[in-house]
Amino acid sequence: MDPFDVASCTFLQWLRSTGAEVSGKIELKDLRNIEAGRGLVATQDIHEDELLFRVPRSSLLTVANSILSSEIPKATLDNLGPWLSLILVMLYEYTNGASSTWAPYFAILPSEFNTLMFWSADELAELQASAVLQKIGKGSANESFEKELLPVIREFAGIFFSGDARAKEKAEEMGSEQGLALMHKMGSLIMAYAFDVEPADAKKEIDEEGYASEDEDEALPKGMVPMADMLNADADRNNARLFYEESSLSMKALKPIQAGEEIFNDYGPLPRSDLLRRYGYITDNYAQYDVVEIPFDLISELATAQKVFSVDRIAYLDEQGIIDTGYDITTSSPFHLEESLSPELVVLIETLVLPSDEFERLQRKGKLPKPEKMSQKGADLLLQLVILRAQQYPTTLDEDMSTDVDVPMGGNETLKERRFAMAKAIRIGEKKILAEAEQALQQLIQSNSSDNSTKKRQAEDEGAKPGKKQRAR
Numbered sequence: 001m002d003p004f005d006v007a008s009c010t011f012l013q014w015l016r017s018t019g020a021e022v023s024g025k026i027e028l029k030d031l032r033n034i035e036a037g038r039g040l041v042a043t044q045d046i047h048e049d050e051l052l053f054r055v056p057r058s059s060l061l062t063v064a065n066s067i068l069s070s071e072i073p074k075a076t077l078d079n080l081g082p083w084l085s086l087i088l089v090m091l092y093e094y095t096n097g098a099s100s101t102w103a104p105y106f107a108i109l110p111s112e113f114n115t116l117m118f119w120s121a122d123e124l125a126e127l128q129a130s131a132v133l134q135k136i137g138k139g140s141a142n143e144s145f146e147k148e149l150l151p152v153i154r155e156f157a158g159i160f161f162s163g164d165a166r167a168k169e170k171a172e173e174m175g176s177e178q179g180l181a182l183m184h185k186m187g188s189l190i191m192a193y194a195f196d197v198e199p200a201d202a203k204k205e206i207d208e209e210g211y212a213s214e215d216e217d218e219a220l221p222k223g224m225v226p227m228a229d230m231l232n233a234d235a236d237r238n239n240a241r242l243f244y245e246e247s248s249l250s251m252k253a254l255k256p257i258q259a260g261e262e263i264f265n266d267y268g269p270l271p272r273s274d275l276l277r278r279y280g281y282i283t284d285n286y287a288q289y290d291v292v293e294i295p296f297d298l299i300s301e302l303a304t305a306q307k308v309f310s311v312d313r314i315a316y317l318d319e320q321g322i323i324d325t326g327y328d329i330t331t332s333s334p335f336h337l338e339e340s341l342s343p344e345l346v347v348l349i350e351t352l353v354l355p356s357d358e359f360e361r362l363q364r365k366g367k368l369p370k371p372e373k374m375s376q377k378g379a380d381l382l383l384q385l386v387i388l389r390a391q392q393y394p395t396t397l398d399e400d401m402s403t404d405v406d407v408p409m410g411g412n413e414t415l416k417e418r419r420f421a422m423a424k425a426i427r428i429g430e431k432k433i434l435a436e437a438e439q440a441l442q443q444l445i446q447s448n449s450s451d452n453s454t455k456k457r458q459a460e461d462e463g464a465k466p467g468k469k470q471r472a473r
């Protein structure tokens with residue numbers, strides 16, 4: 001048997017030995033031929049609501065379930081927060097090798113990742129001006145590993161490497177490049193595999209996606225849920241969901257699933273850029289959630305050049321919660337400005353172009369321009385913004401589209417070729433939104449100006465009619 005399948009079988013045996021129940025109608029399948037690692041596939045027809053597997057809470061790899069939490073003060077673990085405390089526990093269990101309860105589980109988890117954290121500089125450069133580059137967070141992760149995690153490992157070296165005469169040296173070695181790389185791997189596993197685990201007494205379902213949120217302040221503890229994290233996801237092909245029960249977590253079918261079909265969880269409506277950053281893959285099905293971000297800095301640069309930038313207005317907008325580092329333009333099909341432009345972006349632009357007396361009037365009342373009403377001046381400024389944003393990408397949409405645009409699926413291509421292709425798909429998605437926004441803004445500007453000239457002509461005609469009073473100017 002292929003070592004990959006041996007690891008899957010050993011894992012399933014281990015899972016059952018911990019008290020898990022696994023339906024005979026599903027199998028853990030090798031999907032490496034389609035670049036999807038392992039996945040869950042139905043071997044027989046499954047009906048809606050049918051139980052696929054049930055994992056006891058005691059089998060979860062969580063801070064509370066690891067023996068480390070009984071030896072390190074609770075306050076220390078609480079101080080680390082959900083992400084870092086789980087990284088600490090995973091490092092502990094992983095370095096314990098075969099003596100860890102979760103050894104057969106670690107054996108099926110990946111040690112190599114395709115997420116952006118692990119891309120080389122030339123691969124990242126293929127994303128061009130995508131805002132996702134600012135969200136990778138490698139530097140801030142390194143900082144929290146060094147400032148928060150390592151001190152705990154050093155302080156509790158004797159427990160962390162218990163029974164090892166070199167415990168202190170080993171704790172120091174965790175600060176090496178290799179040690180930090182291991183922390184990044186655990187962090188990346190949490191990002192792509194962990195769930196926000198609702199406590200047993202809450203008895204209610206977890207968020208829609210079920211997967212761990214990225215919010216650092218998120219109160220729910222994160223946990224690795226063996227088997228539940230073997231489900232892949234593909235946008236709207238979701239057909240299963242994890243339910244949180246008192247003593248176990250149950251994966252159930254959300255709809256009938258036919259024999260041979262893959263069983264998919266839901267990772268949420270993520271734009272492909274975020275899917276790549278967090279999960280290291282993309283599929284066309286996620287293109288419907290693509291976004292392009294307009295950085296605040298670009299808006300302030302253009303507004304300054306156009307002499308409409310105002311510190312007072314920005315301060316007022318900040319008070320009103322409108323100022324952000326960037327604003328999304330989302331995909332809509334067919335493209336509609338009202339649907340795609342972030343309301344905050346429109347409010348920001350409209351506030352900048354308001355005549356002074358109008359701005360003062362709104363400010364006095366604590367109000368903001370209405371996002372659904374775009375003025376001609378606002379539309380003009382937005383159009384220039386969209387054009388400038390597109391120019392931040394070194395190649396044009398047409399240039400990108402003139403060469404192969406497919407992301408290869410499990411052929412003979414190299415990892416680099418695949419990453420280049422995925423990056424190209426991301427930047428094409430972003431440039432398409434910009435092109436659609438440009439076209440829609442041009443149309444809006446044209447129709448507004450022809451409306452205005454029609455109104456002007458009508459007013460002139462009416463003024464010329466005998467017997468009608470001319471409006472005072």
Ligand SMILES: C[S@@+](CC[C@H](N)C(=O)[O-])C[C@H]1O[C@@H](n2cnc3c(N)ncnc32)[C@H](O)[C@@H]1O
Pocket residue numbers: 034035036037038039108109110192193229230231232233234278279280281283
């Ligand atoms: C929660 S795990 C799912 C199990 C994973 N396939 C494995 O073999 O360990 C999430 C990871 O699975 C992969 N994945 C999930 N859905 C996928 C899909 N539709 N196509 C390709 N890879 C996918 C990505 O590598 C992602 O980071």
